[in-house]
Amino acid sequence: MNTIPTSQTVDLATVSLRELNQSLHRLGDRTNLSHWRILNPRGAHALACGLDADVTVEVDGDAGYYCAGMNKRATVIVHGNVGIGVAENMMSGRVYVKGDASQAAGATGQGGLLVVDGNTSGRCGISMKGIDIVVKGSIGPMSAFMAQAGSLVVFGDAGDALGDSIYEARLFVRGTVKSLGADCIEKPMKDQHRAELYAKLKEAGVAGEVDVGEFKRYGSARTLYNFHVDNASAY
Amino acid sequence: MNEHSRPPQTVPRLSATFDPATMAEIRRAAATGIYDIRGGGTKRKLPHFDDLLFLGASISRYPLEGYREKCGTDVVLGTRYAKKPIHLKTPVTIAGMSFGALSAQAKEALGRGASMIGTSTTTGDGGMTPEERGQSKTLVYQYLPSRYGMNPDDLRRADAIEVVVGQGAKPGGGGMLLGQKISPRVAKMRCLPEGIDQRSACRHPDWTGPDDLEIKIEELREITDWEKPIYVKVGASRPYYDTALAVKAGADVVVLDGMQGGTAATQDVFIEHVGIPILAAIRPAVKALQDLGMHRKVQLIVSGGIRSGADMAKALALGADAVAIGTAALIALGDNDPRWEAEYQKLGTTAGAYDDWHEGRDPAGITTQDPDLAKRLDPELAGRRLANYLAVMTLECQTIARAAGKSHVHNLEPEDLVALSIEAAAMAGVPLAGTNWIPGQGSF
């Protein structure tokens, strides 16, 4: 009996990145190849970037810069660490990093969900525009800089200058925050916020792992929204 | 005492250092506590293309017959890596100006005008609007630090991608769009609350330095399947190194914007005091391309105060492949037109000096998001005016090229030029007129 294959394995030791990305981009909506496994990524940059299909791509190993960049709809799971800018400017879909992520994880993301099991370096969620980011470890300095919208949830600690010049993004941190950036303040964590956080964690499939009551909430004081000379030292 | 014995009087003498504008600015700063923000480019006089002249043909060079002998103007951009390079009929393009800074009507008019003439237009810090995509045959999509409105669909809809590192008006500075111009539509595209003073970052969020840029460019190419030319735009400050690094990072095209270049809104101190004039920047950039064996393989687009076919011809003669215009295009659409003088007066200014583009009250309906003001600009008529102006620039450039005996405007060369001032001679690397002296030759 003939069965239509639904999964595909690509070994980057023998296939070029260009060919792989091209094949992933060509997947139409009616593709049967809904599951891809990538072997030997060996830190390749721009791996599985620009996807726009309801597929799952699993990467067995470490990826370089901009893995799953500008992702739409697809689920990308990296069984390893990732370099700078994982899921940068993601529009929708899901990206899971089982290891650690370097700087600028989820930068400028407009939608979708990024889950990092390990830690991220600095600038996590920089200029985020609607993406939800969950980091089970800790995040580095200058995270959520100019964060516009979306949420950043951190199970561990946050580095210096969290949420500097933040707009409307919502930040939840369970551990300590080394320092807050300009115009970022702690805000009361009320029932509605605990419910909101719980919903985000549930969406990320990690709801049972932490007690939402242990998180603190941070956001914009909105004092820098319109220039005022008396705030000049904050600029 | 009679009249004749009165000692001679001193006349009131204004200071050259503390001139009226300087003093007014000190008083304004003292009263408000905030630096002056404005649109446009540098207002002070700088060494510029006016300081260069073409020699024209003579006994030793033949001119081409005007109108009869062909003088080509076409240019292909993105021949290095892109599968689909851009073909322009004339080497003058419309520079990136954001929707937000400009009304949707103005963006549409730019697209119409450029398309009629067979050249490209460029998005800006705020994303791509359907109006400009619809009306622009060839549209360059800017990739800016803010990433406002950035998305993979528009990236693929674009004909080329321009990674903006800097702008001539403010090399090293980010953008700003004041609350008055953050209309509901602009706010939505940028994912920001309405009415706030929006500051855009000056550094890209996910790359720093040339090695990262190389990887960023690779990502953009991968996302767009290596189809689109990728430009890198820099403000003129260290043109030799910036050009070399952009080439190393894999750019198809380098866009070099001199300090005269316009801006939608920047601190006056930035506009007037940071960066170098385009005249001083072209030769070092071309030298970098030549040193790398990449001149004409990686194309160079220059901008900053370009107003005419003469400026265009001079930029090409210095080694550029094309020029870009911002301010001049807005003037062609109707910016600062004396017909609105009464309204400029009400705003405390006069036609020709109006530069409060950031306030969004533009009587000409161009640098505004006010629906009533924006309606004043008819995109079809304004587009036609822009097309006429671009056609004139092209004809002027051809006129000069023919006079210099060139069958294509790209055949213009530094040897066709002389300078009127020592400064211009040194900056452009061409002899002072009437001499064979090129000051500073040999070490940029």
Ligand SMILES: Cc1cc2nc3c(=O)[nH]c(=O)nc-3n(C[C@H](O)[C@H](O)[C@H](O)COP(=O)(O)O)c2cc1C
């Ligand atoms: C109203 C206005 C808006 C601009 N917006 C942008 C922008 O969004 N991104 C950018 O790279 N440059 C922007 N610029 C600069 C232009 O792209 C270009 O570099 C400059 O206008 C060229 O100089 P010129 O105005 O003397 O022709 C803007 C310029 C103007 C006048």
